[in-house]
Amino acid sequence: MTNPDLSIQLAPNNHKGLLLTNPVMAASGTFGYGTEYADVIDIQKLGAIVSKGITLQPRQGNPQPRLVETPSGLLNSIGLENIGAEALIKEKAPLWNQWQVPVIVNIAGESVEEYAEIARMLNGVEGISAIEVNISCPNVASGGAEFGIDPQMAATVTSAVKQATNLPTIVKLTPNVTDIVQIAQAVVEAGIDSLTIANTFKGMAIDTVKRQPVLGNTVGGLSGPAIKPLVLHLVYRVAQAVEVPIIGCGGIASANDALEFLMAGASAVQVGTATFVDPQVMIQIVDGIGRFMHQQEIANLNQLIGTAILR
Numbered sequence: 001m002t003n004p005d006l007s008i009q010l011a012p013n014n015h016k017g018l019l020l021t022n023p024v025m026a027a028s029g030t031f032g033y034g035t036e037y038a039d040v041i042d043i044q045k046l047g048a049i050v051s052k053g054i055t056l057q058p059r060q061g062n063p064q065p066r067l068v069e070t071p072s073g074l075l076n077s078i079g080l081e082n083i084g085a086e087a088l089i090k091e092k093a094p095l096w097n098q099w100q101v102p103v104i105v106n107i108a109g110e111s112v113e114e115y116a117e118i119a120r121m122l123n124g125v126e127g128i129s130a131i132e133v134n135i136s137c138p139n140v141a142s143g144g145a146e147f148g149i150d151p152q153m154a155a156t157v158t159s160a161v162k163q164a165t166n167l168p169t170i171v172k173l174t175p176n177v178t179d180i181v182q183i184a185q186a187v188v189e190a191g192i193d194s195l196t197i198a199n200t201f202k203g204m205a206i207d208t209v210k211r212q213p214v215l216g217n218t219v220g221g222l223s224g225p226a227i228k229p230l231v232l233h234l235v236y237r238v239a240q241a242v243e244v245p246i247i248g249c250g251g252i253a254s255a256n257d258a259l260e261f262l263m264a265g266a267s268a269v270q271v272g273t274a275t276f277v278d279p280q281v282m283i284q285i286v287d288g289i290g291r292f293m294h295q296q297e298i299a300n301l302n303q304l305i306g307t308a309i310l311r
């Protein structure tokens with residue numbers, strides 16, 4: 001058999017499209033701006049890189065401590081520390097423009113207008129291939145509730161971002177909802193190109209000697225192996241309800257984990273916490289998917305997607 005084709009189109013309805021040479025990308029917030037890893041791994045072998053979440057103004061993030069290890073996952077409360085949209089466009093995009101690997105910019109806002117403003121600023125900037133909209137941030141105008149927990153609010157942000165940019169646009173959903181399918185459907189109806197499922201699960205840890213929460217922010221987001229079965233189930237459900245490509249993200253640490261997500265209906269995957277354990281893991285996952293396809297005589301990645309869905 002000739003080499004299997006791992007390429008995948010993640011924005012088939014967008015005129016620019018988002019064509020990846022393989023389905024494995026770095027998850028937002030776990031790979032900096034990509035530049036930090038450029039000397040550590042061959043980043044050009046990745047399907048894509050999602051950059052650290054960017055806000056309109058630079059942010060310092062939450063009080064320390066911001067990271068706690070748990071037996072099978074990581075709790076973080078970084079609080080979107082970042083350099084701000086203007087610095088990203090001036091300092092990072094020109095570097096990305098020299099890379100083969102597409103860079104997707106993860107954005108976050110405290111109001112619908114802020115999301116739209118960042119999307120407008122990024123539109124047409126060379127070196128930026130797509131936008132990933134993180135709707136897990138508190139909406140200050142609505143008293144701090146997250147945009148991602150309400151179908152109407154999620155759809156409003158999606159429409160505003162879509163109107164502000166021609167770039168392929170992905171919405172990243174929060175798993176901290178009663179019915180993720182409802183939110184996914186609302187975002188798809190608002191015209192999104194693809195979905196990332198999912199962000200972290202809310203959690204906490206307590207220091208029993210001090211009798212107080214370990215994280216400076218009290219609450220954090222749980223990532224890593226602990227959440228993989230939970231997110232796999234979310235992907236499996238949403239894949240049966242919507243037509244747009246899904247990017248699975250949660251606890252993926254091996255080629256087999258990635259294959260499970262593809263078979264559950266994801267068209268691509270993101271890897272976060274596992275990169276902290278082994279920076280080479282994403283390259284191993286790309287190679288492992290290729291080996292599996294070769295062994296199983298699967299010529300094209302599309303032939304794997306959703307194959308575990310019972311019909």
Ligand SMILES: Cc1cc2nc3c(=O)[nH]c(=O)nc-3n(C[C@H](O)[C@H](O)[C@H](O)COP(=O)(O)O)c2cc1C
Pocket residue numbers: 027028029030052053054074076078080106134172198199200222223224225227249250251252270271272273274
């Ligand atoms: C330290 C850290 C920082 C993160 N920062 C962001 C962020 O800025 N924007 C975002 O959408 N997700 C962020 N995430 C969530 C990850 O992108 C990913 O959704 C989550 O960690 C689950 O994947 P994993 O289990 O492979 O790590 C962050 C996760 C971690 C661990």
